[in-house]
Amino acid sequence: MAGRVEVPGADRPRPPAAGARGRTWLARGGQFETQAAVRQENLQRVLQHVLRDTGAVTRASIARATGLTSATISSLVSELIELGLVADGDHAESTGGKRATILHVDRSAYAVVAVVVRARSLRVGLLDLTGATVAETTRSFAQAPSVDDVVQGVRELAAGAQRRLIAIGVQVPGTSDQGVVIESVQLGWHGVRVAELIEAALDVPAFVLNDADAEALAEAALEREPVAERLLVHLGEGVGSALTIGGVLVQGYSGRAGEIGHVRVVFEGSRDFCRCGLSGCLESTASMTAMLGDAFHDELDDASIQLLAAARGSSDRMALGARALSRALRMLSAMLDPEEILIGGAAPALGGVYLSMLHDEFEMYPAIGTRPVRIRYTRTGRIPFIGAAQFALRSELGVSWSAPEALQPAVIENSTPHASAPGQRAV
Ligand SMILES: [Zn+2]
Numbered sequence: 001m002a003g004r005v006e007v008p009g010a011d012r013p014r015p016p017a018a019g020a021r022g023r024t025w026l027a028r029g030g031q032f033e034t035q036a037a038v039r040q041e042n043l044q045r046v047l048q049h050v051l052r053d054t055g056a057v058t059r060a061s062i063a064r065a066t067g068l069t070s071a072t073i074s075s076l077v078s079e080l081i082e083l084g085l086v087a088d089g090d091h092a093e094s095t096g097g098k099r100a101t102i103l104h105v106d107r108s109a110y111a112v113v114a115v116v117v118r119a120r121s122l123r124v125g126l127l128d129l130t131g132a133t134v135a136e137t138t139r140s141f142a143q144a145p146s147v148d149d150v151v152q153g154v155r156e157l158a159a160g161a162q163r164r165l166i167a168i169g170v171q172v173p174g175t176s177d178q179g180v181v182i183e184s185v186q187l188g189w190h191g192v193r194v195a196e197l198i199e200a201a202l203d204v205p206a207f208v209l210n211d212a213d214a215e216a217l218a219e220a221a222l223e224r225e226p227v228a229e230r231l232l233v234h235l236g237e238g239v240g241s242a243l244t245i246g247g248v249l250v251q252g253y254s255g256r257a258g259e260i261g262h263v264r265v266v267f268e269g270s271r272d273f274c275r276c277g278l279s280g281c282l283e284s285t286a287s288m289t290a291m292l293g294d295a296f297h298d299e300l301d302d303a304s305i306q307l308l309a310a311a312r313g314s315s316d317r318m319a320l321g322a323r324a325l326s327r328a329l330r331m332l333s334a335m336l337d338p339e340e341i342l343i344g345g346a347a348p349a350l351g352g353v354y355l356s357m358l359h360d361e362f363e364m365y366p367a368i369g370t371r372p373v374r375i376r377y378t379r380t381g382r383i384p385f386i387g388a389a390q391f392a393l394r395s396e397l398g399v400s401w402s403a404p405e406a407l408q409p410a411v412i413e414n415s416t417p418h419a420s421a422p423g424q425r426a427v
Pocket of ligand 1: 261262263274275276277278279281283284
């Protein structure tokens with residue numbers, strides 16, 4: 001797996017990094033000095049402003065928003081332009097004096113890569129700095145893809161992209177910590193040092209997250225102001241959850257916050273055996289597979305899911321699943337007091353029937369001292385890459401998307417094919 005992605009302009013300076021794992025690219029010469037750290041932080045603040053309001057900010061408006069001097073902002077913007085992250089645009093409307101130049105995110109130089117690994121498929125997407133998907137590929141596999149397949153998929157897509165890769169976000173079903181997939185039953189990956197292997201092969205920083213975390217980040221990316229505290233539950237072949245505070249993931253002491261699938265919630269009556277070997281787990285009762293049967297899998301389309309949901313017996317199992325999940329949610333929401341609870345994964349395909357079952361069960365035994373919590377489905381089904389890309393962008397540069405134009409529903413609905421090389425499927 002030797003060799004690196006050959007991208008024109010790869011000798012350019014690298015963009016500022018957040019130092020998620022102790023990287024301090026902007027601390028020139030490798031010396032982490034206070035001055036360098038302050039400049040790095042200010043570069044991130046300016047980049048965040050341009051990212052948030054691309055095409056609507058000027059040096060002066062950023063100076064007003066940050067309280068930094070005009071001279072400092074000019075210097076920071078110059079560095080971001082030199083790095084290829086920001087570009088000068090047209091002149092703003094005159095407010096009496098000299099007309100200011102509008103700043104844009106530079107869409108041409110860089111890309112963030114998102115990889116969605118499934119048991120029988122691999123999707124790779126290249127996103128520009130506005131969050132728009134500029135190229136993507138989907139490959140099917142008879143068996144679960146390997147890390148080598150991930151590397152090859154990224155390499156192939158990047159080769160035709162003419163962009164330097166900032167970071168790679170890899171979304172997997174399973175548990176991960178610090179770039180290592182601890183356990184993915186679906187992929188058969190156990191203790192695989194995914195980030196390290198990808199970085200060694202491609203020389204691009206890689207970050208690993210699970211499906212629930214990716215969905216939670218995708219939802220936050222759609223918002224101008226992130227929800228203060230939100231719980232998301234992913235229902236698929238497995239069950240997972242994620243907590244975000246102000247759009248940032250709470251990862252827990254060992255990176256495993258949200259692993260609720262194998263907590264026992266059914267103690268009485270007949271308990272379904274779980275693939276983990278125990279019985280009465282949340283997953284063995286409330287997962288999509290538990291509710292719809294073994295014909296369900298994570299790559300199934302909505303119409304097929306709805307057919308399974310309409311089959312005999314599904315409704316009863318959905319009711320049992322809703323009950324088990326509502327019990328778990330009751331305790332979690334009393335503990336966390338979230339603003340809202342989102343149900344994601346494949347569950348939105350079940351529509352209002354399942355959601356009202358869940359809502360009714362949840363409200364049936366209100367706990368004194370708690371308040372009703374809004375429960376709704378996720379909205380991110382049509383934007384598969386944004387969660388993993390947001391994680392990679394934030395981990396590497398310390399900035400994130402907040403409702404960029406590229407993620408507005410109208411844009412997603414009307415998305416047209418982008419430049420695509422042979423073997424690539426345009427979005
Ligand atoms: Zn289990």
